[in-house]
Amino acid sequence: MQGLHLTADLHGCRCAAQWLLDAGALGQACLDAVRGAGLQAVGQLFHPFPATAHGPGGVTATVLLAESHLCIHTWPEQRAVTLDVYVCNFGADHSAQAQALLDALLALFEPATVQRHALRRGEPAAAGGAFPV
Numbered sequence: 001m002q003g004l005h006l007t008a009d010l011h012g013c014r015c016a017a018q019w020l021l022d023a024g025a026l027g028q029a030c031l032d033a034v035r036g037a038g039l040q041a042v043g044q045l046f047h048p049f050p051a052t053a054h055g056p057g058g059v060t061a062t063v064l065l066a067e068s069h070l071c072i073h074t075w076p077e078q079r080a081v082t083l084d085v086y087v088c089n090f091g092a093d094h095s096a097q098a099q100a101l102l103d104a105l106l107a108l109f110e111p112a113t114v115q116r117h118a119l120r121r122g123e124p125a126a127a128g129g130a131f132p133v
Contacts, residue, residue, distance in 0.1 A: 002089050002121065002123060003089050003094070004086070004118065005086045005118070006116070006118050006119075007082070007117045007119075008083040008102060008117075009080070009081075009083075009115040010083065010113075011080050011114075011115075012080075012111055012112025013079045013080065013081055013110060014111070014112065015108060019074075019108055020056075020058060020059070020079070020081070020109075021048075021056055023048040023059045023061065026046065026072065026074070027044060027046030029105075030046075030070060030072065031044065031063065033105055033108070036100070036101075036104055038097045039066070039097050039098075040066040041063050041064070044062065044064065045061075046059065046060075046061045046062075047059065047060045052077075055077025057076075058077075059074045060074075067088060067097070068086040069084070070083075072105070081111070083106075085098045085101050086098075086121070088122075
């Protein structure tokens, strides 16, 4: 259960429009980035959304990893993207691969600004113990 959860909100993406609009192209780029980072894809779903009154429809791209998941949502009308990479570190520490995957996708979208967050998940409870749910 211990792992690293990385998120990034991208604004002002200067990439080619296909990365925001084309589910097939974005899906292949995701799979290539997963492989390039040394992670293992075990499933995938790339879903395009129809255009609305606000502009062209975006894409949700999800890659299930042996190590956990990658999920991307695009908002082409805002030139914005959200990225979500989670890797569990059960058999080995995959933190460097998660960071490499996120960095590859940031390079793909060419954002003007990025808000990044990292969360260590499943860390052992502090001396006071875990909080009950």
